Amino acid sequence: MPGSQAFTRQLRLLTGSQYQTVFDHPKWKVGNAAFLLLATPCEQSKPRLGLVIGRKRAKRAVDRACVKRRAREQFRLRQDELAGMDIILLVRGRIDHPDPALVTLQLGQLFDKLLAKCRQA
Secondary structure (H helix, E strand, C coil): CCCCCCCCHHHHHCCCHHHHHHHCCCCEECCCCCCCEEECCCCCCCEEEEECCCCCCCCCCCHHHHHHHHHHHHHHHHHEEEEEEEEEEEEEECCCCCCCHHHHHHHHHHHHHHHHHHHCC
16 A cells, blocks of 8 residues: 655655754665665665755756656655665756756665665675
8 A cells, every 4th residue: 555645744844853863874776867865774764855955956846846846746655665764865967957858767766666675785
């Protein structure tokens, strides 16, 4: 059964220390030319997602919002399988006028790669 459609506070990385834990000790890394996912196990039963999409990578707010929206969508679709993980999405390259379908495809593939790596471990 797919997870809830809400992206509540308990499903987000909120503080700098939560982000720092994932940055300092990522157990899994998957990426492509545009995005990088870092993940680490956590004590909580629900997964948490943090998004790092700076203005240097995506100048327009609408572009940043597009990537964030697609990332949250892919996270929600897989949140039951991602239970017990803290995940950070980083934008690697410049994003100007992203194609929403392509962003969705790339992020979906990354989350699938992450799940495959987690199953191997």
